Amino acid sequence: MSKSHLELTGVQMAFDTPSGPFIALDNLNLKIGKGEFVSLIGHSGCGKSTVLNIVAGLLGATRGGCVLDGHEVNTPGPERAVVFQNHSLMPWLTVYENVELAVQQVFRKSMSKRERKAWILHNLELVHMDHAANKRPGEISGGMAQRVGIARALAMKPSVLLMDEPFGALDALTRAHLQDSLMEIQQELNNTVIMITHDVDEAVLLSDRIIMMTNGPAATVGEDLAIDLPRPRNRVAMADNPRYLRYRQAVLSFLYEKQRFPDKAERKPSAGQKQDSGSEGEDEGRQGLRAIA
Amino acid sequence: MSTLSQTDTQTGPGRWLSLMGILFTWQRLASAAQQLLLPLVGILVFLGAWHLAAPQVNTSLGAFPGPADVMEQAGALWQEHQNQRDRAEKYVTMQEERNARILSTNPDAEVRIRAYPGAPTFIDQIGTSLVTVVAGFFLATVIAVPLGIVIGLNRYFNAAMNPLIQIFKPVSPLAWLPLVTMVVSATYVSDDPMFEKSFLTSMITVTLCSLWPTLINTSFGVAAVNPDLVNVSRVLRLSFWTHVRKVVLPSSIPAIFTGLRVSLGIAWMVLIAAEMLSQNPGLGKFVWDEFQNGSSQSLSRIMVAVLAIGFIGFLLDRGMLVVQRKVAWNE
Ligand SMILES: Nc1ncnc2c1ncn2[C@@H]1O[C@H](COP(=O)(O)OP(=O)(O)OP(=O)(O)O)[C@@H](O)[C@H]1O
Ligand SMILES: [Mg+2]
Numbered sequence: 001m002s003k004s005h006l007e008l009t010g011v012q013m014a015f016d017t018p019s020g021p022f023i024a025l026d027n028l029n030l031k032i033g034k035g036e037f038v039s040l041i042g043h044s045g046c047g048k049s050t051v052l053n054i055v056a057g058l059l060g061a062t063r064g065g066c067v068l069d070g071h072e073v074n075t076p077g078p079e080r081a082v083v084f085q086n087h088s089l090m091p092w093l094t095v096y097e098n099v100e101l102a103v104q105q106v107f108r109k110s111m112s113k114r115e116r117k118a119w120i121l122h123n124l125e126l127v128h129m130d131h132a133a134n135k136r137p138g139e140i141s142g143g144m145a146q147r148v149g150i151a152r153a154l155a156m157k158p159s160v161l162l163m164d165e166p167f168g169a170l171d172a173l174t175r176a177h178l179q180d181s182l183m184e185i186q187q188e189l190n191n192t193v194i195m196i197t198h199d200v201d202e203a204v205l206l207s208d209r210i211i212m213m214t215n216g217p218a219a220t221v222g223e224d225l226a227i228d229l230p231r232p233r234n235r236v237a238m239a240d241n242p243r244y245l246r247y248r249q250a251v252l253s254f255l256y257e258k259q260r261f262p263d264k265a266e267r268k269p270s271a272g273q274k275q276d277s278g279s280e281g282e283d284e285g286r287q288g289l290r291a292i293a
Numbered sequence: 294m295s296t297l298s299q300t301d302t303q304t305g306p307g308r309w310l311s312l313m314g315i316l317f318t319w320q321r322l323a324s325a326a327q328q329l330l331l332p333l334v335g336i337l338v339f340l341g342a343w344h345l346a347a348p349q350v351n352t353s354l355g356a357f358p359g360p361a362d363v364m365e366q367a368g369a370l371w372q373e374h375q376n377q378r379d380r381a382e383k384y385v386t387m388q389e390e391r392n393a394r395i396l397s398t399n400p401d402a403e404v405r406i407r408a409y410p411g412a413p414t415f416i417d418q419i420g421t422s423l424v425t426v427v428a429g430f431f432l433a434t435v436i437a438v439p440l441g442i443v444i445g446l447n448r449y450f451n452a453a454m455n456p457l458i459q460i461f462k463p464v465s466p467l468a469w470l471p472l473v474t475m476v477v478s479a480t481y482v483s484d485d486p487m488f489e490k491s492f493l494t495s496m497i498t499v500t501l502c503s504l505w506p507t508l509i510n511t512s513f514g515v516a517a518v519n520p521d522l523v524n525v526s527r528v529l530r531l532s533f534w535t536h537v538r539k540v541v542l543p544s545s546i547p548a549i550f551t552g553l554r555v556s557l558g559i560a561w562m563v564l565i566a567a568e569m570l571s572q573n574p575g576l577g578k579f580v581w582d583e584f585q586n587g588s589s590q591s592l593s594r595i596m597v598a599v600l601a602i603g604f605i606g607f608l609l610d611r612g613m614l615v616v617q618r619k620v621a622w623n624e
Binding site: 077082 | 519521522524525527528529530531535539540543544546622623
């Protein structure tokens with residue numbers, strides 16, 4: 001692993017709110033090597049999406065910054081492809097056309113028309129969605145749409161793949177299937193991946209490293225856990241692998257003992273402390289973590 | 294259902310049940326019939342009530358016309374149109390024959406054919422109104438959609454335009470008309486005008502009154518584009534134009550069409566009022582002329598025009614719906 005392929009240094013993110021600035025992230029530092037699979041885990045509203053958006057260039061940090069391969073990130077770009085939480089496919093385009101929009105934009109000059117077509121189909125095959133190439137997002141299931149979202153991101157040949165709870169809305173079976181495909185694809189292409197998740201098992205199974213975030217406001221990296229398990233990983237074999245269980249235990253203990261759910265948790269004094277917690281109003285429907293507990 | 298109805302077919306309630314079973318089997322047919330039948334019943338009841346009520350209403354021009362009188366006048370208007378057209382054709386053939394004679398004696402002679410100078414018939418007025426409304430609505434669309442997109446995309450522009458839109462939106466065509474008339478006669482001076490001034494006045498009035506719903510809906514639709522899709526566009530680094538073409542426009546097409554349909558309805562209503570007020574050719578002028586004419590048939594003829602206006606408005610809306618089905622992805 002080369003040093004600091006992607007580096008976040010002293011990142012602070014303050015949002016303007018009617019009741020003054022809200023410091024979501026403060027002094028967050030993170031180094032990620034090339035080809036690493038990193039999971040971000042933390043309680044709802046702690047600032048995971050904010051971190052991802054800063055790396056994507058969709059949000060600008062108010063202090064500190066993000067450097068990718070020696071260049072400061074300040075605009076979004078296809079080399080940092082994003083898989084959004086809710087697939088975000090254009091509903092008026094077919095599955096094929098959705099991927100085509102990305103491929104057209106990124107490889108307009110470097111690929112011939114025929115090459116582009118083959119490349120689009122190849123990516124749809126990777127996620128087993130080539131059979132529905134001519135369907136609209138409204139005509140396929142949520143899991144299928146999510147796969148197309150992943151295909152679209154992969155088709156950009158990103159050096160960093162950013163995924164915001166990519167499997168959050170899926171049923172357990174589809175989720176397991178997609179996790180396996182993702183592991184395979186990542187092994188093959190060796191992309192750097194940052195994935196947000198609420199699911200402890202998913203984090204341990206897929207990641208090389210798990211970044212556990214403290215509760216907001218002024219959230220930062222709480223613990224950084226390297227997952228040293230051989231690949232390819234098999235979810236059934238992992239179920240009674242003692243090391244796997246230890247990692248799992250470590251994440252659970254961080255989330256439910258060291259960083260209890262906001263309100264009960266002790267908070268480190270920080271700049272954002274004065275904020276009322278009323279602005280963290282997006283907790284509904286996010287009871288994933290509490291449900292596991 | 295079928296097992297239920299077979300239990301006791303002999304007794305009264307059983308028979309009813311089996312009858313209902315048949316009815317349910319034919320449910321789809323029945324619902325189709327319903328869709329045809331109920332509107333028909335509605336129309337018939339209306340015609341009946343009209344027929345009974347009309348003679349009770351006495352005006353200075355005699356009793357209010359019933360459906361039969363109106364039908365008769367509709368036929369008469371059509372006949373007048375046919376007669377007029379025959380005369381016009383004869384007039385033109387006469388000229389052609391004369392020109393042929395002149396040319397046979399002198400091949401270099403300059404010949405002309407003049408149009409028939411008769412007054413426009415009811416059908417001609419419908420044609421004029423249709424051309425005017427389509428032109429005015431087209432102009433409104435060409436202005437409102439791009440402007441709406443810009444307003445929807447730019448928060449600052451939106452804030453700047455909003456008070457103007459709120460103030461101009463409720464203005465009645467009657468208020469615009471004198472201003473438009475004066476401005477058109479002052480600015481549109483040409484020896485060989487491409488359009489009649491009256492046509493321009495009506496068209497611009499239609500445009501001014503009908504562009505607001507499209508403008509407002511377009512800007513709302515554009516402002517409401519799913520932010521995640523906007524982020525996709527940013528990640529892809531789509532250029533401004535590609536972003537508008539591939540993301541903003543398709544996603545606001547449903548909202549735009551909702552606005553267009555309201556606009557077209559308004560355009561049609563406004564046009565009739567404008568034509569009446571300004572005596573510009575069209576259906577509105579027909580109504581006004583009949584009103585001034587004050588013969589015993591006038592009321593029936595105005596009623597024919599009223600029904601024609603309503604029916605054409607309905608057809609315009611249907612036409613818009615057909616276009617929407619063709620263009621919009623969510624239909
Ligand atoms: N545009 C914004 N304006 C104001 N506050 C914001 C904005 N975006 C996020 N926040 C706040 O920043 C904090 C972190 O938000 P973020 O979306 O990153 O959380 P998250 O960890 O992704 O949560 P979840 O797991 O529920 O998706 C939250 O308290 C949120 O209310
Ligand atoms: Mg989030």
